[in-house]
Amino acid sequence: MEKVNILIIGAGVIGLAIAEKLSKTSEDVVVVEKEKSFGRHTSSRNSEVIHSGIYYPPGTLKADLCVRGVELLYDYLNAHNIRYRKCGKLVVAVNPEEEVELLHLQNMGRKNGVKGLTLLDSSQCAELEPQIKAFKALSVPSTGIIDTHGFMESLVHQVEKNDGFIVYDMEVTALKKIGNKYRIGFSNGEIFEADLVINSAGLFADKIAEMVGIDTEKHDLKLHWCKGEYFKSSKVKNINKLIYPIPDKISLGIHLSINLAGNCRFGPNAYYVDELDYSINEAHKKDFLNSINKYLDLEEKYLEMDDCGIRPKLQKPNENFRDFYIKEESDKGYHNFINLIGIESPGFTASLAIAEYVSKIIN
Ligand SMILES: Cc1cc2nc3c(=O)[nH]c(=O)nc-3n(C[C@H](O)[C@H](O)[C@H](O)COP(=O)(O)OP(=O)(O)OC[C@H]3O[C@@H](n4cnc5c(N)ncnc54)[C@H](O)[C@@H]3O)c2cc1C
Structure with a gap:
């Protein structure tokens, strides 16, 4: 022994x-x-994103450990020469109702100690990302991508x-x-x-x-598995920042992320599963397009299946x-x-x- x-x-x-x-x-x-x-x-x-800490209620482990984690992670990546890019992200509101959510995220992020959060109007947003359709956007400069x-x-x-x-x-x-x-x-x-x-x-x-x-x-303490699929597109080019929609109750929404090679992908979606099965359901492409087309014009023919992951959630379906x-x-x-x-x-x-x-x- x-x-x-x-x-x-x-x-x-x-x-x-x-x-x-x-x-x-x-x-x-x-x-x-x-x-x-x-x-x-x-x-x-996963999305290979270094999150900032705007999404989690103040005083929770998710908020505190994310904000502290960002600091430790960037220091570690610099010290060990690991590839990353602090590209920043835009959380996009596509109408006045969604703007309320942006303000809520900005407020929560500030309480959590996230620095540099700024609200942009549609023209400021268009200057940064001309292809993105936005009514308003929250700019989050500390977000990055990492060589996981x-x-x-x-x-x-x-x-x-x-x-x-x-x-x-x-x-x-x-x-x-x-x-x-x-x-x-x-x-x-x-x-x-x-x-x-x-x-x-x-x-x-x-x-x-x-x-x-x-x-x-x-x-x-039972876990509930929640799958997240990704689709990619080689058609979308020259996006500099990560683009996120307003989050829903169980996920951050189908966002646009870029990897360190500059390739673009969308996802993850979120649905509860019972099996550890990493295959992707092509039938979800339509839902992806509906979500993506709110902030970016893209045709179905340019979207291809990519990859997926499974979240170990304590949160049950419909729980907060x-x-x-x-x-x-x-x-x-x-x-x-x-x-x-x-x-x-x-x-x-x-x-x-x-x-x-x-x-x-x-x-
Ligand atoms: C779709 C998706 C997107 C995400 N995006 C991001 C993101 O952009 N940024 C971010 O910060 N986080 C993100 N996350 C979350 C992040 O990926 C996870 O929080 C993190 O990877 C969890 O790491 P872990 O070591 O706990 O789990 P895992 O990576 O799953 O490691 C657990 C390990 O335990 C091993 N194991 C299990 N059972 C046994 C056993 N009986 N004996 C021995 N070994 C065992 C497994 O084989 C596995 O290797 C995302 C997650 C998902 C699913």
């Missing part, structure tokens, strides 16, 4: 960021990942440099508290014993919590905002067991701040 000090479940961006932080000061930090490499699920199936793979690769490198380990093909299938330690069983028959366990298993984080004995139904759940579970009888559940957007942006938060819980 392998004995480790800190065992982190999941090598997505959250597990890797926590491992990078903890391996600086603790010995024997081990990340176990069921896939053959890091970041095979949500961390490589490069960032995770760098975290892996740092963990290994700090003598931490990342082991692949290691699916956790059993978890038991024995005295003040945890015994962890894997599908390949191996068994580890750990002093401290961190559950950052993304879409399966509720299942891991259940494995140790936490009643996720009772504590309202739910925050990240990040907690040491002593009060449930699981001392030194830390759960991270519902780490949906802005989880990538917040990853380094989440790692900082977890390290404070431990120390």
Whole structure:
């Protein structure tokens, strides 16, 4: 039986960021990942946007960790020469009713400490992005795009440099508290014993919590998977900023993002699913066009299927905002067991701040 000090479940961006932080000061930090490499699920199936923090109610973890995360992330990217572009974004209102929502976002963003938020009229907007149709727009200068793979690769490198380990093909299938330690069983028959366990298993984080004995139904910690598909277009060129519509109750809306190569894509949409299926439904193209054509003229023939991701949401269909759940579970009888559940957007942006938060819980 392998004995480790800190065992982190999941090598997505959250597990890797926590491992990078903890391996600086603790010995024997081990990340176990069921896939053959890091970041095979949500961390490589997202919009690759560095969010600013305008969407989340003040005082929530999502707001605080996003705003802190942006700061830590840009510093890290500069220090490690990882590609990014602080391109900024425009949240677009297409009529006077939607302007009210823009003002609400501006107000919430300011309360959260987001700097530089400015309201633009249609002509100011047209000067910046001539192809975009807007009645008003909120300019968010701190938003950026990031090389997500490069960032995770760098975290892996740092963990290994700090003598931490990342082991692949290691699916956790059993978890038991024995005295003040945890015994962890894997599908390949191996068994580890750990002093401290961190559950950052993304879409399966509720299942891991259940494995140790936490009643996720009772504590309202069941995850609901919410799929987000993307369509791309090589027809749309020369857009400099990310373009977002007014958000809806469960997502930020079908936005236009550009990647570091300058290619443009639209999405994600949002609908709840029961299966882990990363295929895309072409029938959703019409809905995409309807959303896109509110702020940009584009014909159906120029839209192609791209990719998709699945959000691990605590928010049930028709429920209101739910925050990240990040907690040491002593009060449930699981001392030194830390759960991270519902780490949906802005989880990538917040990853380094989440790692900082977890390290404070431990120390
Ligand atoms: C469509 C979409 C768009 C998004 N856009 C953005 C964005 O633009 N900006 C932003 O900041 N955030 C965005 N997000 C959110 C962001 O991608 C996530 O918050 C973040 O990637 C979550 O990382 P994670 O490490 O928690 O999960 P994951 O990346 O899913 O990692 C969890 C890991 O745990 C492993 N695992 C699971 N079960 C086990 C087990 N039993 N044993 C061992 N390993 C296990 C999995 O294989 C996986 O590798 C988006 C999300 C989606 C779905």
